[in-house]
Amino acid sequence: MDKVAVARQFIEAIPHASALGMVLKDISGGRAVISMPYDERFIGDPKTGVIHGGAVSALMDTCCGAAVMSHPAAPGGTATIDLRIDYMRAATPGQTIVTTAECYHVTRNVAFVRATTVDDDTDRPVATASGAFTVEKKF
Amino acid sequence: MAKRPEPIQVVKQRRDAALGAIVSGVPYARFLGVTFDRRGDELTGILNFDENLIGNPFLPALHGGATAAFLELTSVITLSWSHHFPAIESGALDPEAMANGELPRMPKTIDFTVDYLRSGLPRDAYARATISRAGRRYASVHVEAWQDHHDKLYAQATGHFLMPSPSDNGGS
Structure with missing residues (x-):
């Protein structure tokens, strides 16, 4: 099985990612796209209905890990060393x-x-992140 | 003559009711299984283990995103709790009204940086946040999380938060 298929299978088997309803849209060559539908259980502020930053963090952490695993130079799994998230605005x-x-x-x-x-509104980002991840020899 | 201190039940009930209202105001805390232990005004966040928090089923290890969310929740609840504590104590904020949904606005996260120090074991985790600076508009918070040994942190984070403006408080 090729690398990207293995990475895809790994990402789709993460219990916390499926609990949050994440869907892997695209993965290849060190780039990954993951979507997460709105869910009332993820709300951080009931007055506005805006989802909690933590749910956005979980999505970004998963997607960054998927990008690493699909990179041609990464042989196996990965773990987050550090991740910084900037919240630009509330997700609608x-x-x-x-x-x-x-x-x-x-x-x-x-x-x-x-x-x-x-x-x-794809022109105005909700959040950006940058991080460093480990490069593991296997999964 | 000095005022007699309030009976212990009155103090405990007021503080626990106010804390319960703040925490239950965040549905995501329930989704993750995060609860809070209170000693005086000191809070400890507890991430109650569940299989759904796993990020790597082969190790197994907690998901980095679950840990990040746990640390952010602990920061924002601790910040909100400490911000409103004087009003809770003075009676300006009524725990009963809070429980009925009249919650004060929460601080908003500006940025949050997590250091993953060890892999999260498949068991409960604990976190305590320290407010480095609480200004009128901005606050800076440091939070540390551990599992079996308090001196062996498995993650820590620093974040900046935008405080609710006084006109946002109370009501809807």
Whole structure:
């Protein structure tokens, strides 16, 4: 089985990702796209219905990990070393959010990733992230 | 003569009711299984283990995103709790009204940076947040999480938050 197929299978088997309803849209060559539909259980502020930043973090962390695993220079699994998330605006309640992550550099031990999350208004990002991930020899 | 201190039940009931209202105001805390333990004004967040929190089924290990969310929740609840504590104590914020949905606005996350120090084991985790600075508009918070040993942190984070403006407080 090719690398990208293995990475896809791994991402789709993550219990926390499926609990959050994440859907892997695209994965190849160090780039991954994952969407997460709106769900009332993810609300952080009931007054506005806006989902909690933590749910956005979980989506971005998963997507960054998927990007690393699909990179041609990464042989196996990965774990987050550090991840910084900047919240630009509240995601519009009711809308699916979509994260695109790009693994832009891989060394023997470290992979560097950045990601952007949008809702229906794709011109104005909801959040951006940048992080460092481990490069594991196997899954 | 000094005012007599309030009976312990009155103090405990007021504080626990106010904390319960703040936490139950965040549906995502219930989804993740995060609860809070209170000692005086000190809070400890508890991430109650569940199979749905797993990120790597082969190890198995907690999902980094679940840990990030747990740390962010602990930060925002601790910040909100400490921000409103004087009003809860003075009676300006009524725990009963809070439980009925008249909650004060929550701080908003500006940025959040998580350091993953060890792989999260498939069991409960605990976290405590320290408010490094609480200004009128901005707050800076540091939060540490551990599992079996408090001195062996498995993750830590620093975040900046936008505080609710006074006109946002109370009511809807």
